[in-house]
Amino acid sequence: MILEVAILDVRPNMTAEFEEAFSTAATIISSSPGYISHELQRCLETTNRYILLVRWQTLEAHTVGFRKSSAYQEWRRLLHHFYEPFPTVEHYEIVSLK
Numbered sequence: 001m002i003l004e005v006a007i008l009d010v011r012p013n014m015t016a017e018f019e020e021a022f023s024t025a026a027t028i029i030s031s032s033p034g035y036i037s038h039e040l041q042r043c044l045e046t047t048n049r050y051i052l053l054v055r056w057q058t059l060e061a062h063t064v065g066f067r068k069s070s071a072y073q074e075w076r077r078l079l080h081h082f083y084e085p086f087p088t089v090e091h092y093e094i095v096s097l098k
Contacts, residue, residue: 001036003092004054004062011084015048018082025078028071029054034061059091 010018022040029035036055043049056062066072080086 001094002056002059002062003094004052004056004089005092006052006054006087006089008050008052008083008087009046009085010048010050010082012048014082015042018050018079021078021082025075028075028078029066032061032066032069032071034058034065062091 026038026040029038034057036057038052038054041051041053043051054062
């Protein structure tokens with residue numbers, strides 16, 4: 001399993017619209033081959049900051065399967081205009097699990 005991590009800084013005063021758009025976008029990503037699960041959490045200290053955690057079966061399921069799909073174009077259309085600055089996305093693998 002691979003964990004995709006993205007810190008999302010949403011433009012001020014657009015958080016409600018972002019959350020609504022994300023609920024639609026979640027159905028897009030969850031239907032992608034290799035998708036396992038995701039969670040979106042809001043930061044308590046910085047109220048327009050979110051963390052998106054997506055679990056994928058493989059790195060390629062995200063970087064090739066999803067990102068190069070037509071579904072990703074719809075994801076972009078729904079969400080990318082909310083971000084300032086555009087987020088950095090990184091991928092992690094389990095080292096230790098209890």
